[in-house]
Amino acid sequence: MGKNVRIICGAKTRKGExxxxxxxxxxxxxxxHGGLSTGPRTPEGKAAIAYAQRARWQVYREKVSRRENSKGF
Incomplete structure (x- = not known):
């Protein structure tokens, strides 16, 4: 597939489709659905994204840890 090939978006809509x-x-x-987004540009915006990512990964690691502990590892 070439670089300029356009695919279908596929994002989930409010109807669930x-x-x-x-x-x-x-x-x-x-x-x-975010295709034109350039991401955060200001230092405050970048800091907010970094904080959100750290929080998200912390939740993920806790879930994985709980799952592994429940399996008896």
Missing amino acids: TCKALAVVGKKRCKH
């Missing part, structure tokens, strides 16, 4: 719009060229999502 998948989005059928074409994705932005070179991305996996359409313009309505």
Whole structure:
């Protein structure tokens, strides 16, 4: 597949269905589901994203730890 091939977005809509719009060229999502997003640009925005990621990974690690402990490892 080439770089400029546009795929179907596939994001989950509020109805629970998948989005059928074409994705932005070179991305996996359409313009309505984050395909045009450039990410955080300000130091505050970058810090907020970093904090959210750390919190998310902490929750994930706790879940994995609990799962492993319940298996008897």
